[in-house]
Amino acid sequence: MKQGEYSHQDKCGIAGVGWTKFSKNSGRSVLSLATEASLNAIRDAGLQPDDIDGIVRCDFDVVAHNDLANSLNLSNLTYWGYSGAGGAAPAGMVAQAIGAILSGQAKTVLAFRSLNGRSGFRLGKGRTQASSGAIGGNGSYEEFFVPFGMVSPGQVWAMLAQRHMHQFGTKPEDLGHIAVTSRERANSNPNAQMHGRTMTLDDYLASPMISSPLRLADYCLETDGACALVVTSAERAADTAKPPVLIRAVAQGAVTGIQPGMVGPVLSRPDPMTLPSVNIAKTLYARAGLGPQDIDVAQLYDCFTITVLVQFEDYGFCARGEGGPFAASGAIKMGGSLPINTSGGNLSEGYIHGMSHIVEGVLQLRGESTSQVEGAETCLVTSGLPVATGAMILRRGS
Amino acid sequence: MSYAERPPPVTTDYDTAGFWAAASEKKLAVRTCSDCGQSLHMPKAYCHSCGGWETEWKVVPPTATLYTWTTTERELRAGFKPPYTIVCVEVDEAPGVRMVGYLPGRPHLKVGMAMHARFEPTADGTLLPQWYPTP
Numbered sequence: 001m002k003q004g005e006y007s008h009q010d011k012c013g014i015a016g017v018g019w020t021k022f023s024k025n026s027g028r029s030v031l032s033l034a035t036e037a038s039l040n041a042i043r044d045a046g047l048q049p050d051d052i053d054g055i056v057r058c059d060f061d062v063v064a065h066n067d068l069a070n071s072l073n074l075s076n077l078t079y080w081g082y083s084g085a086g087g088a089a090p091a092g093m094v095a096q097a098i099g100a101i102l103s104g105q106a107k108t109v110l111a112f113r114s115l116n117g118r119s120g121f122r123l124g125k126g127r128t129q130a131s132s133g134a135i136g137g138n139g140s141y142e143e144f145f146v147p148f149g150m151v152s153p154g155q156v157w158a159m160l161a162q163r164h165m166h167q168f169g170t171k172p173e174d175l176g177h178i179a180v181t182s183r184e185r186a187n188s189n190p191n192a193q194m195h196g197r198t199m200t201l202d203d204y205l206a207s208p209m210i211s212s213p214l215r216l217a218d219y220c221l222e223t224d225g226a227c228a229l230v231v232t233s234a235e236r237a238a239d240t241a242k243p244p245v246l247i248r249a250v251a252q253g254a255v256t257g258i259q260p261g262m263v264g265p266v267l268s269r270p271d272p273m274t275l276p277s278v279n280i281a282k283t284l285y286a287r288a289g290l291g292p293q294d295i296d297v298a299q300l301y302d303c304f305t306i307t308v309l310v311q312f313e314d315y316g317f318c319a320r321g322e323g324g325p326f327a328a329s330g331a332i333k334m335g336g337s338l339p340i341n342t343s344g345g346n347l348s349e350g351y352i353h354g355m356s357h358i359v360e361g362v363l364q365l366r367g368e369s370t371s372q373v374e375g376a377e378t379c380l381v382t383s384g385l386p387v388a389t390g391a392m393i394l395r396r397g398s
Numbered sequence: 399m400s401y402a403e404r405p406p407p408v409t410t411d412y413d414t415a416g417f418w419a420a421a422s423e424k425k426l427a428v429r430t431c432s433d434c435g436q437s438l439h440m441p442k443a444y445c446h447s448c449g450g451w452e453t454e455w456k457v458v459p460p461t462a463t464l465y466t467w468t469t470t471e472r473e474l475r476a477g478f479k480p481p482y483t484i485v486c487v488e489v490d491e492a493p494g495v496r497m498v499g500y501l502p503g504r505p506h507l508k509v510g511m512a513m514h515a516r517f518e519p520t521a522d523g524t525l526l527p528q529w530y531p532t533p
Contacts, residue, residue: 125474125475126474134407134409136407136411137410137414144407144417144440145498146475148498148526149475151474151475155470160466162466162509208471209469210472211472260440261440270494
């Protein structure tokens with residue numbers, strides 16, 4: 001694909017990031033959480049609420065654009081939109097914000113995700129958990145899964161992990177290295193839910209099986225909390241309070257043989273182990289003019305350890321099938337060639353459905369991470385697989 | 399008994415009803431393009447391969463090969479008492495078509511093993527194809 005005339009490369013930046021406490025029970029409304037994270041992001045950028053003229057949200061969020069605009073008393077809203085599905089949203093939200101800014105529909109866009117993911121609706125029990133009576137229909141295709149006991153995303157990822165082990169010889173310990181590395185980063189991050197709880201590889205192996213071959217420690221956390229970002233033009237970002245972090249490039253993508261529905265139909269793809277990230281990587285690196293060798297640090301969406309492992313392959317950090325040995329090599333730890341999920345990620349910091357990954361990417365490139373990668377200039381940030389998703393490369397501005 | 403709490407499938411959807419109609423006669427049917435023979439699973443009305451709109455429910459032998467599986471050790475939804483196993487099989491005579499099935503407990507399984515469907519009623523009497531290892 002020829003890049004040029006319409007390129008968004010380095011034309012927008014993330015001027016502010018905000019978050020709330022991450023907990024098991026916030027005792028607050030999701031609107032209250034969204035408002036706090038948004039105010040923190042706006043203040044972080046050195047802006048006022050009335051500077052915000054656009055809002056983008058996740059399709060799973062119960063807080064709508066007008067709810068948040070009312071809460072923040074915004075009077076200049078000219079653009080809103082939403083992205084998804086679910087954990088795929090964050091990169092898509094940033095992509096929409098860029099589109100709105102570069103097309104003149106907004107100047108400063110707030111993106112947020114807010115959820116009571118533990119005390120309220122628990123995604124791990126599946127999207128149809130509250131439904132009674134017959135399940136499925138209307139293009140959901142849930143009738144082919146839920147009546148058979150396949151209700152949770154974790155079961156699908158478990159089946160993919162089983163298949164990866166069969167095809168490539170991936171070992172439980174390989175997944176364990178991802179869990180342990182994320183935990184080490186969380187142990188340095190005071191806002192991480194697992195800040196005070198260490199985990200060794202033996203602890204990982206002793207963790208109870210949930211859906212074989214995935215153990216409890218392979219699963220992300222369930223979290224009450226919110227994160228927000230302020231996206232604006234590179235020029236405006238350069239004028240804000242903090243060192244500018246530019247969006248080098250963003251890309252959304254599907255996979256060859258895309259399937260409908262939420263998660264279960266993914267198993268019907270010609271090759272279920274081939275995820276959208278294979279295609280996104282090509283588009284993203286082309287748009288960025290960069291390759292895997294140029295990435296200093298990565299925040300990889302981690303609903304499960306196996307999700308991270310396949311992305312090592314898809315984003316070109318190792319060959320196909322080599323995700324296990326790569327995870328075990330030490331490359332993903334501090335001082336390695338690709339430190340990952342430096343806030344602890346979904347696995348050990350908190351599950352804000354991929355938004356905290358962007359926040360951490362920004363903090364890394366400002367030099368403000370609790371696990372700072374020395375001299376980091378570029379950060380890959382990915383959003384939730386496996387249906388159709390997105391990713392971005394952030395870079396330190398000058 | 400917990401079995402009564404299992405959610406039955408919607409069997410009246412425009413695109414998928416034929417699967418359940420066939421299952422009610424203990425037959426396994428795959429929606430297939432009448433023009434080019436492309437399997438259209440998840441079932442849908444339009445053939446992405448040849449552009450045709452004529453489809454049929456092709457009855458295929460209820461035999462398959464195990465593609466992958468997982469044994470669930472936690473209760474995720476009422477009606478499915480752990481431990482239980484979900485298998486994902488590839489239907490032998492509809493290449494690329496994969497379906498999932500429920501097996502109680504922790505059966506000994508191996509990728510590539512032969513599987514066959516038995517049609518078993520769920521809580522409301524709807525017959526579901528459930529996949530078992532073929533001895």
